[in-house]
Amino acid sequence: MAVLETENLTVVLGDTVILEGITLAVEEGEVVALIGPNGAGKTTLLKAVLGLAPLRTGTVRLFGRPLASLGPERDRLGYVPQRLEVDRSLPVTVAELMAINTPRRYWSRDRALRVLAEVDAERLFGRRAGHLSGGELQRVLIALNLLRDPRILFLDEPATGIDREGEKRFYEVLESLRASRRMTVIMVSHDLSVVYRHASRVLCINRRLLCQGPPAAILNDETLERLYGHAAAVYEHH
């Protein structure tokens, strides 16, 4: 069953066409990675699907319905941004960050501790969010979404600014969550080795949807050269 479908989706900001004619479908349980060069429209595609960027044309359907008529199912959408908008010196604790961003019907201290344990971050509950490492904060942001038991988790370059070890831990946690909760994951990523290891399908975006398929079929020199140009067609398989 498709949990996300877009048809002929076009986004124009100012005079610039950011996305053009994107038609795609994501099945339940898939891990989909959006790849492409800087400015290709990957984040905009994520935002357009979530109603955060205006559509010039086209339609988006989540769980078979338009976003505006999702009703309570809207709670089942998880979203992890690249970063928070406040600076790190703000005295907001992890517990507060989670409570503020969770509807009351899903919130309890016990539930919060349980989901934090799922992302190996239980000990961070009382810590200040600004004192966490990049990897820890991203895991907390995932936990915050888990409180609403999401069916789809959208991640916008979740490993940006995280050290190698933190990034490895982050993707291990994500992989284990996907398996235990049967979540669909849709993520924007620049790291092709991560995409190779963790994605079940890759969508190549550069204003248009240029190609899609399993990582092994997509991540080859020919496709990457077409997508990124010569200099960027370097990636590692582990």
Next chain:
Amino acid sequence: MQRALAAGVLMGLLCPALGVFVVIRRMSFFGDAIAHSAFTGIALGLLAGVEPSRAAIGFAILVALGMGWLQAHSRIPSDTIIGVFFSGAAAVGILLIGLLQGYNTNLFGYLFGDILTVSWADLRVTAWLLTGVGLAVVLLRRPLLQVALNRDMAAVQGVPVAAMEYALMVLLAVTVAASIKLVGIILVTALLVVPAAAARNVSVSLRQMFVLSVAFGLLCSVAGLLGSYLLNTASGATIVLACIALFTASLVRAER
């Protein structure tokens, strides 16, 4: 003095509570622009024969919404938009002063604040306004904080982000315009920003920041008023200096 203390307590409670959002969202300059537009509103009210405080609130709300609309619908940076409105409001205010020669004394009262002249009628109106703002802050604190922490995350959860942005601006406009009589246009932003900034320096959680911000605001309002009474100094300036002293102390503590 009783009326002055009552007014001081009211504003000492409310301005710092709203100030927490101002500090988190980095909207201090926005508060200044609103205060200057309130001054223009007062001058317009005197010119048109409308009660100046009402004109100030109405005009401040209009300017706040105008700035908010332009921020949302243009690519002009926020600080530039605020700078344009700030100087525009100040220029119109000064222009109107020229047309209101006979009212200059009244206008200077609004510029520098004169809490000791607050009447019971003024106090009642201020109390109603600030109670309304206080209730709105209590009811909207969660979505306002969600938008402050991450607009996109809030929007995905169905928070009406634009409406919350406008709501915060209107609350700020009403609070600033209603507080002008206490500390004056030039210093009103200090009562919004400084207690919240001091609280931020010494707090370990957001909840504590709210509590300390209000406590600091209350303390500075009362201490400033009593100080101005004892030292025979300007009330608004004394309140703000009490806030600055507290901020300096918080800075010393935060640096340890």
